[in-house]
Amino acid sequence: MKNCIIVTGGAGFIGSNFVLSWVKGQHGQCVNLDKLTYAGNLANLAAIEKNSEYVFIQGDIGDRAVVDALLKKYHPYAIVNFAAESHVDRSIHAPGEFIQTNIVGTFNLLEAARAYWNDLNDADKSNFRFLHVSTDEVYGSLSATDPAFKETNPYEPNSPYSASKAASDHLVRAYHHTYGMPTLTTNCSNNYGPYHFPEKLIPLVIHHALNGKPLPIYGNGSNVRDWLYVADHCSAIRRVLEAGKVGETYNIGGWNEKTNLEVVHTLCDILDKEKPKQSGSYRDQITYVTDRPGHDQRYAIDASKIERELGWKPAETFETGIHKTVKWYLTHQNWVDNVTSGEYKNWVNKNYNERGEELA
Ligand code: NAD
């Protein structure tokens, strides 16, 4: 087998951070299969586009012929599956694509991987890994006093997005249990950092703050998320790929639980220092809008298994990571301008007009 991995969804937020760090860190050849949906952006990967260790292929994980051809040509020792529809609010408006990519697409990838893996020699067979990148949302919602999610928590997904991710996790589990395929699954909490598409809370709030628009808080802002800087998620995935026990799942999180209101206040306070308004604070732009249907109250990851068994810990605290993130957005306004033209405006109109806000 070649020193090569195939990454799917490598032009999205986490995938592009992963591919950049993989190629810059000289971990070997990286083939990126991405459909380039609205969330995929080749500008994220401009720094490595001419690197001889990097190959980009535009294609769908649901297209068996494309996946088979890539496996045959590049002979990878691993597949890392990031490709997904990832936004909860979009899954509420239009769940069909989530079923297609997250479930049927992952099934197709597993089938192609199974055929490829079956034909490998014994040594290559045992070295091969199928790493599936998933989310903490599959575990459902916690109350304020519940312990954080462990790998042993039952699955209780509440949105079409999390249900589709849960289905894909179950397929991955079954391919290990039934066929013995060397799979690994990671369930991570909310990421933030560079190249985060501004449909999600943190980049949306930074973008709207700088443009004088309302900062929309769903419900009363008391929902809790557990934030992890994206580079830490990437280092955790590398560690699981390198040392994870096949068939296992690993929870990844930052031990950084915050209410949405705390997050938005922190962003406003950093912006008040880094790019003060002529008068007043960015906090003045906060506005409460109609809640997300079925809004999960709290996510929290117990990341002690990956620390104990694989020695992985996050490098960033929320304070260091969020400062880096705001600075990145302030210095990459061209990137933001490019991704917020066109289709983005339609989405913002659709999602927020029905919540009673004109944000586009
Ligand atoms: P994203 O929406 O930013 O990127 C998804 C990428 O997948 C895009 O480049 C898109 O073009 C590509 N893609 C979509 N459908 C495809 C298909 N059918 N074939 C090939 N490529 C396709 O997503 P993200 O936030 O970077 O999330 C990446 C993965 O990590 C997802 O599986 C998501 O469920 C998981 N995850 C995300 C978070 C988070 O906080 N963002 C946390 C935990 C887990």
Ligand code: DAU
């Ligand atoms: O927990 C991991 C998950 O985190 C990933 O699996 C998903 O792919 C990722 O999108 C993220 O899901 P969330 O729904 O938690 O992220 P989002 O940024 O959409 O919302 C974060 C919180 O902020 C959530 O409680 C909803 C709230 N919110 C979001 C938006 C977009 C607002 O209050 N206002 C907003 O405008």
